[in-house]
Amino acid sequence: MKRLLVSAALTMAVLISTGCQTLPPPEGRELRGTGDLGLIIERATGSVLVVDHSEHAVLGRVEGLGDLSHASVVYSRDARYGYVFGRDGGLTRVDLLTRQVTDRIIQSGNSIGGAISQNGRYVAVSNYEPGGVNIFDSSTLDLVAEIPAIYTNAQGEQGQSKTVGLVDAPGNQFVFSLFDAGEIWTVDMHRHPPGVERYPAGKEPYDALITPDGRYYIAGLFGEDGLSMMDLWAPEQGARTILPGYGKGEQRLPVYKMPHLEGWAIADGYAFVPAVGRHEVLVADMEDWRMVQRIPVQGQPVFVMASPDNRQIWVSFAHPLNDVVQVIDSRTREVIRTLEPGKSVLHMEFTPRGEEVWVSSRDSNRVTVYSTRTLEPVATLPAQKPSGIFFTNRAHQLGL
C-alpha cells in the first residue's frame, strides 16, 4: 500500500510535469509575432478588442478601461503594449499578447489623447481638466514630468489651458497646442527637466496633426479662420497662418462634428482636407498652401485618410449622414464608390501595406473589412459599439 501510494503520487508528478511541456500554452500565452495585431475601442463598455488583421480575427476582449469615448491608442516600440487614452483621464497599458491590463492610472479629470516619444521611453497625455500635459515612464507609468499649461488671459488672470493636438516629433520632442491660450508648445525630452518652448499661434486651436516626416505641425483653429503651422526644422520662425480661408468662415451648415486633423490625407504633395461644415473635401498644394480644388462629397467629412499607396482617399462623415463611406481616386479626384458599412461609421484603419481597410460602425456593432482593390467587403467582425481602430504598425511611425 505504501509503495502504491508513492507510485501514484509520482505518476501524478510526472503527469503534471509532462502536461506543462506539451499542453498548448494557456489562452493568450502562445508565442506569436505582434506585427499584425491591433486594438479596437468599444466605447460604451470600456473595453477593447485585440484583433489579428492577417486572420480577420478577434483574439480577445480586455475590460475595465473606464470611459473610452474619444479614446485613442499608441504603441510601445516593441509593438507589444498599447497605451489607451480614455476621456476620464485614464491611461491604461494593455498587453496584446496576454490580453491583460498591466498598468492603469487616472492621471487627470478629463483628457483628450496622447503620444509616445520617438525613443519609446515616455508616454504623454493631453489634459482638459486640469489643463496641461503629464508625461509618464512607458514601462511603469510612473510620473516623469507635469507640464501645467499656465497662461495669462486678456484680463491679466492666470489659468491652466486645455491642451489639444499632442503628438511626438523627431528629436524626442512632444508638441501640443493650448486651446485657451492660443499657443503651441514644444517639449524636449532630452533635457532634464524637459525643455519647454512656447510659440504664439492662432485663436483657440482645437486639434492638430504632424506630417508623416515630423516636420510640419498644423493646428486647426476654432476661434478664427485658417490654421497655424509650425516648421519644426525652423522653430525660431514660430507659427504662421496657412489656408486663411479655411475654418469657421467656410461654415454654411451647422457643424455637427469638428473634423479630425489627424485624419488629413497627405498624398503626392497635396493635402486632402475635410471642409468644416460643408459637403466637400478640399485639396491644398503643400508647396504654397493654395487651395486648388473642392471635391463634392455626400456629407460633412470627419476623417479624410489616404491609403498607404496614396491611390485612394477614404472619407467618413458627421451625423446625420454617417452611415456611408466614400472613396476618392486621388488621381482623378472624383468619388469612385459609396459604401454602406453600417450605421454610424466612426473610424477607419488601413492595413500597413494597404491591401485592406477596417471600418467601424458603432450602431451596427460591427467592423467591416474592405479590399482596397475590389472595394468589396471581405470580412465582418462583431464588436460592441466600436469606435477607434489602431494597428500596431503605428509603433514605427512618427506622430502616431
Place this chain on the structure above:
Amino acid sequence: MKRLLVSAALTMAVLISTGCQTLPPPEGRELRGTGDLGLIIERATGSVLVVDHSEHAVLGRVEGLGDLSHASVVYSRDARYGYVFGRDGGLTRVDLLTRQVTDRIIQSGNSIGGAISQNGRYVAVSNYEPGGVNIFDSSTLDLVAEIPAIYTNAQGEQGQSKTVGLVDAPGNQFVFSLFDAGEIWTVDMHRHPPGVERYPAGKEPYDALITPDGRYYIAGLFGEDGLSMMDLWAPEQGARTILPGYGKGEQRLPVYKMPHLEGWAIADGYAFVPAVGRHEVLVADMEDWRMVQRIPVQGQPVFVMASPDNRQIWVSFAHPLNDVVQVIDSRTREVIRTLEPGKSVLHMEFTPRGEEVWVSSRDSNRVTVYSTRTLEPVATLPAQKPSGIFFTNRAHQLGL
C-alpha cells in the same frame, strides 16, 4: 514512514508543477513583441544574428544559411519570420522568436534578392541562373509559380534573362527587370496563374527601386546613360528615360562598386542619388527629374539613405574609401559630420522612428549604433563580418 514518503513525493509533484509555472521559459521561447527585432547578416559564416534594437542586444545566432554574400531579408506581415535571400539560390525562413530555421530551400543556382507580396502570402526570388523569378507560399515555401524570364536576343536566339531589382508593389504585384533583355515585367498575384506584363526598358538594367508609396519603379542602367522609370499608376505608358546624363557617362574614376538603388534617399520632393564612379551625391527634383545639385563627398557613394524624418542623409562608400560614413544635412545639403565606424562599412539601418542608426563594419567585426541627434556612438555589438542589417518594421512598408 509511509506518510512521509507520500508526502515527499507529493511535495516533489508540487515543486515540479510550480516550477513549470514560474521558471523562465526555455531560450527563445519567452513571450515578447516582435516590433523591435531585426536580423544582421554574417556573410562569411552563413549565419544571422537576431537583435533587439530597444536594448542594443544580440539575442542569438542562427546558422546554416549558406552563402550570404549580398544577402537581403524581407519579413512576414506579423513581423515574426524573416525570409533570407542568399547568393547561392537559398531561401531560408527564420523564426525570430525561437531563433531557428523553420524552412530552407535551394530554389536556383544563383539569386540576387527577393520581395514579399502586399498581402504577405507570397515570397518571390530574383534569379541569375537560371534567369527568372520563382514565387513561393510564404507559410510553407511551396512553389506557387515559376516565371522564366524568356526573351529573344538580337541574333534571334531565345534565352533566360538574369533578373534584378525585384520589389513588391500595390495591387499585390511584383515588379522586376531583365538585365539581358532590357525589359521591366509586372506580375499580378491576384490572377491565377499570375498575370505577367512586359515593358521595354533601357539597356542592361542592373538594379531598381520603388518609391515609398509604390508608385514609381526606377531601374538603373549599366548599358547606357540614364535610368528607366515606370509610373505604376499608368503602366500603359510604359517606361521612360529619366536623368539622361546619369550613369556610365558620369564615370570619371574606375567604378569599384555599382551603387545600390534601394539606397536612394527620397526626401521632400528631391531624390538624393549616388553618382556612379564620382565622389558626389546628386540631388534631383522629382517633379521634372532635373539634376539641381552635386554634393561633394569623400568617396564613391554606395548607399545614400534618408533618416525617417528626412533631416539627414547618411552615405556609405565603395572600396577603398569605405571606412567612413558621411552625414549630410538635407536642408543645407552640406556634409555635417564624417564618422569612422570601423573598417569596410557595408550597410546602415535606421530605427523605425529614426532616433538611432545601426552601421555594420565588416572588417572590424562589429556593428556601431549612432544617435542621430548627437552623431555620437551609443553602443557597439560584436558580429562576424556583418553586412546587411534589417529591422522588422520593414514588414509594414511597401517595397521593402
